[in-house]
Amino acid sequence: ETGVTQSPTHLIKTRGQQVTLRCSSQSGHNTVSWYQQALGQGPQFIFQYYREEENGRGNFPPRFSGLQFPNYSSELNVNALELDDSALYLCAISPGGPQETQYFGPGTRLLVL
């Protein structure tokens, strides 16, 4: 058990809407990364937050944004949803810091209609 929780577990939205996904860990680790996993694919890195600042970003458009709070919980926000945004969204904590091993939460499955 990673002690990482994500909410909600499942979500259905329509194209053009906005969505907020949440991630928290029992121990309040200061590094969290977000990934998108489309069906049949490996996870793709969206961005990483370290001590409330974006620490690195993958090839995702600006409508994907995030926040990390002082208690180190995190949010992923996606604006103007597109059908291709349908995926499993995973957050991962790095107990050792930004360059260390990542452990995934259970994920949020988003369906965009």
Place this chain on the structure above:
Amino acid sequence: QKEVEQNSGPLSVPEGAIASLNCTYSDRGSQSFFWYRQYSGKSPELIMSIYSNGDKEDGRFTAQLNKASQYVSLLIRDSQPSDSATYLCAVNGVNTGFQKLVFGTGTRLLVSP
């Protein structure tokens, strides 16, 4: 050329056999390598990490790394039906200050009783 390549499978082995999963990567500067197991509908679970050339053993699992050939493998000895899952190879992209995991598409392993 994909950054991390895996055979999608399925790889079918009988119970008790050795399962051999392979992965190649394109970024010669990559420093850390991971194997994650993902059951259907679940999030990835870390199985092994390896950082140096050679073998690393943990129970029934052995990870092998050959940086000159840009090749990582995972051997599962005494395969069990509960090992049936998708195995994701992940490589730490070469960046400064944060760990960005680049995943393959995964190899589906089926262990038959």
